Amino acid sequence: MLFWLFSVNSLKTTLQHPVGVVLFTLTKFVRVGLYFLFVYFLLSRTKVMGEYTLNEALIFFLTYNLIDTLGQFLFREVYRFRQLIISGDFDTVLVKPYHPFLRVLVGGIDLSDLVTIIPYALILGYFMSKLSSSPFELLLFFILFINGMLLMTTFYIIVLALGILTTEVDHVTMIFRDISRMASIPITIYTEPIRSLLMFVIPIGIMMTVPVEALLGLLSVPMIIISFGISIGGFIFSLILWNKALMQYQSAGS
Amino acid sequence: MFKKLWRIFVVTVAQYLNYRLSFVLWRVRNVMNFVLIYFLWTSVYQTSGTLFGYSKETMVTYILFSNLVYAIVLSGRTADLAGDILSGAIINNLLKPISIFSYTIARELADKAINVGFAVVEIGLLILLFQPKLVPLHDSATLPFILLALISACGISFFISLVLSFIAFWTEEVWAPRFIFFILVSMLSGSFFPIDILPKPLEIALLLTPFPYLVYFPAKLFISGLQPDLILPFVISFVWVGVLYFAAKNIWKAGMKNFSFYGR
Numbered sequence: 001m002l003f004w005l006f007s008v009n010s011l012k013t014t015l016q017h018p019v020g021v022v023l024f025t026l027t028k029f030v031r032v033g034l035y036f037l038f039v040y041f042l043l044s045r046t047k048v049m050g051e052y053t054l055n056e057a058l059i060f061f062l063t064y065n066l067i068d069t070l071g072q073f074l075f076r077e078v079y080r081f082r083q084l085i086i087s088g089d090f091d092t093v094l095v096k097p098y099h100p101f102l103r104v105l106v107g108g109i110d111l112s113d114l115v116t117i118i119p120y121a122l123i124l125g126y127f128m129s130k131l132s133s134s135p136f137e138l139l140l141f142f143i144l145f146i147n148g149m150l151l152m153t154t155f156y157i158i159v160l161a162l163g164i165l166t167t168e169v170d171h172v173t174m175i176f177r178d179i180s181r182m183a184s185i186p187i188t189i190y191t192e193p194i195r196s197l198l199m200f201v202i203p204i205g206i207m208m209t210v211p212v213e214a215l216l217g218l219l220s221v222p223m224i225i226i227s228f229g230i231s232i233g234g235f236i237f238s239l240i241l242w243n244k245a246l247m248q249y250q251s252a253g254s
Numbered sequence: 255m256f257k258k259l260w261r262i263f264v265v266t267v268a269q270y271l272n273y274r275l276s277f278v279l280w281r282v283r284n285v286m287n288f289v290l291i292y293f294l295w296t297s298v299y300q301t302s303g304t305l306f307g308y309s310k311e312t313m314v315t316y317i318l319f320s321n322l323v324y325a326i327v328l329s330g331r332t333a334d335l336a337g338d339i340l341s342g343a344i345i346n347n348l349l350k351p352i353s354i355f356s357y358t359i360a361r362e363l364a365d366k367a368i369n370v371g372f373a374v375v376e377i378g379l380l381i382l383l384f385q386p387k388l389v390p391l392h393d394s395a396t397l398p399f400i401l402l403a404l405i406s407a408c409g410i411s412f413f414i415s416l417v418l419s420f421i422a423f424w425t426e427e428v429w430a431p432r433f434i435f436f437i438l439v440s441m442l443s444g445s446f447f448p449i450d451i452l453p454k455p456l457e458i459a460l461l462l463t464p465f466p467y468l469v470y471f472p473a474k475l476f477i478s479g480l481q482p483d484l485i486l487p488f489v490i491s492f493v494w495v496g497v498l499y500f501a502a503k504n505i506w507k508a509g510m511k512n513f514s515f516y517g518r
Contacts, residue, residue: 023430027437034441041452046298046305171279178286182294190297 002098006107010077014111025112032065032116039184052186055130056216062124064184064208067145068177069113069120071152077108078156082169090164091251104160105153133215140224144211150231151207157238161245176202183208203230258352259360266331266364285376288321291446292384306451311387312477316448318377318388320473324445325373327407327468331361332415333432339422342515362412392479399480399488403472406491410464413498420502423509444470464498467491 014021043057052060081104084090093103133141155176163169179202182190187198187205199205206227213219270277295317299310308316335358338344347354381388391397418435422428440446442465449470450457460466471487478484 017427019425020427020430023427024433027430027434030434031437031441034437038441038447042298046302166275168275168279171276171283175279175283175286178283178290182290185294190293191300194293 002102003106006102007109010108011111021112025115028069028112028116032120035184036061043185055127056212057185059124059127059131059215060186060209060212061184062120062127063145063212064180066117066120066124067148067152067208068180069117070149071156073110073113073117074106075152075156076110076113077104077106078159078163078169079173080108081160081163082167085163085167088251090249094249101157105156128215131215133217137215137217140219141211141215144214144224144227147227147231148207148211150235151203154231154234154238157235157242161238161241164245164249180204180208186212188213200226200230203234206230259356262357262360263364263367266361267368270368281372281376284325284373285380288317288377288380291317291321292380292386306448308448308451309389311389313448314386315388316473316477318381318386319476320445320469322370322373322377323404323407323469323472324443325369326366326404327411327472328439328443329365329369330412330415331365332358332412332419334361335416335419336422336428336432339419339509339513340426340428345515358416366408389477391476396475396479400472400475403467403475403488403491406488406495407468407472409495410467410491410498413495413502414464416502417498417505420505420509423505423512438465439468442466443468444473448474450474461487461490464491464494467494 039061040054040058043054081090084093084104090100090104093100096103128138128141159169159172159176162172179198182198183204187195187209190198195205199209210219210223210227214224292314295313296310298305299313303309305313335344338347344354347357350357414435418432419428421431442449442460442463444466449460449466452460467487467490471484471491475484480488
């Protein structure tokens with residue numbers, strides 16, 4: 001109920017600037033369109049994808065886009081967290097009788113991302129329908145997709161914690177987004193040690209590549225277990241870090 | 255006069271160093287961006303020695319040099335003007351005994367000095383770390399032309415950025431147009447890939463826009479030298495500088511007539 005109220009308020013605030021919403025939304029389509037053309041061009045003219053077909057490569061690309069955009073849509077408020085910290089207004093969030101994540105993590109959904117999610121999901125569905133995946137592989141894809149979203153949530157909680165400890169939010173978020181762009185093509189394409197780094201240390205591979213590998217029937221049972229292990233372990237770590245950071249919060253701005 | 259500009263330069267540098275963690279993370283982000291593109295291309299070259307007419311060595315050299323060009327051309331503080339216009343703070347600069355454009359250029363140069371200084375060190379460290387095979391400068395006679403291309407690129411970037419900031423005279427929606435510009439630059443300026451790997455009609459169409467002259471053109475001169483087919487693009491780049499200069503000048507004049515502020 002509170003999430004709904006925050007979301008409605010966020011949408012109302014965004015709609016105060018309708019021209020901005022339209023321009024931002026169009027630009028996001030242009031960005032994805034241009035990047036899509038580049039990836040398509042690169043993959044169709046080279047042998048970089050190895051055993052993957054072009055259709056499969058596009059599913060990797062679209063899955064990356066959908067997860068990335070869902071993260072932007074749900075966690076947009078994180079980008080405004082620094083202002084709350086340096087102004088001291090975070091105090092007013094902490095004294096409210098609800099979990100602060102409701103406000104600082106998911107309290108500002110982004111309309112321009114919501115508009116883009118639907119076509120991305122439809123296009124992904126179209127390319128997925130061209131595969132002959134079994135119902136089990138499809139189910140595994142959805143479960144690992146949700147697992148990827150859990151990892152995304154973990155990352156944003158870590159950013160919030162770092163925001164309290166250092167007042168630095170923007171650059172950390174953008175570094176993560178830049179790195180996650182590497183998952184627009186399968187992580188397995190990269191040479192070692194980058195591949196392992198992106199799979200296990202900054203696990204964008206688990207977030208974005210592993211679900212598609214499950215869909216294509218390429219994922220081993222140990223890798224599935226490792227994926228869940230890293231996500232759950234990471235999530236617990238992020239909550240511990242958040243609690244530690246809260247202990248350090250000094251309300252410096254107020 | 256020079257002393258005043260020098261002080262503005264020094265203060266701008268000091269402002270950067272004030273927020274040290276933010277500064278360090280900003281540099282980390284720049285390094286990461288280069289590393290990401292580097293690994294993408296080295297992975298692409300795993301299966302083939304030459305792609306799109308570029309050997310691996312030439313492509314890596316292009317990516318390295320375009321990274322440096324990006325730091326020189328696209329760094330700047332002109333975007334701050336939009337915020338100053340919206341908040342009315344620009345009046346403080348208009349009242350100072352120094353032209354607002356001299357002030358902006360001094361800050362722009364400070365920003366470029368920091369960016370270029372750090373970019374050179376970072377690229378040097380990355381070369382030491384990855385030890386990639388690089389191709390040397392095509393020929394030393396090209397150097398003056400690279401310098402000219404860089405001046406033209408800085409001009410295009412500066413005037414576009416000014417025009418985008420001057421939008422604030424009429425509307426509060428200043429960040430969306432800048433976001434559009436940033437997206438177009440990131441994909442079409444050549445910082446991600448050389449423009450001439452695209453199909454010929456697309457390459458020609460892009461060369462009619464200002465974007466390839468920001469990064470691709472100076473970097474291409476570095477690896478290919480001044481080939482006859484690059485002379486026309488050279489002319490086009492300076493035409494863009496002229497067009498954008500007059501656009502910025504006229505928009506500024508119109509904006510100043512339209513501008514009013516209160517509460518200060």
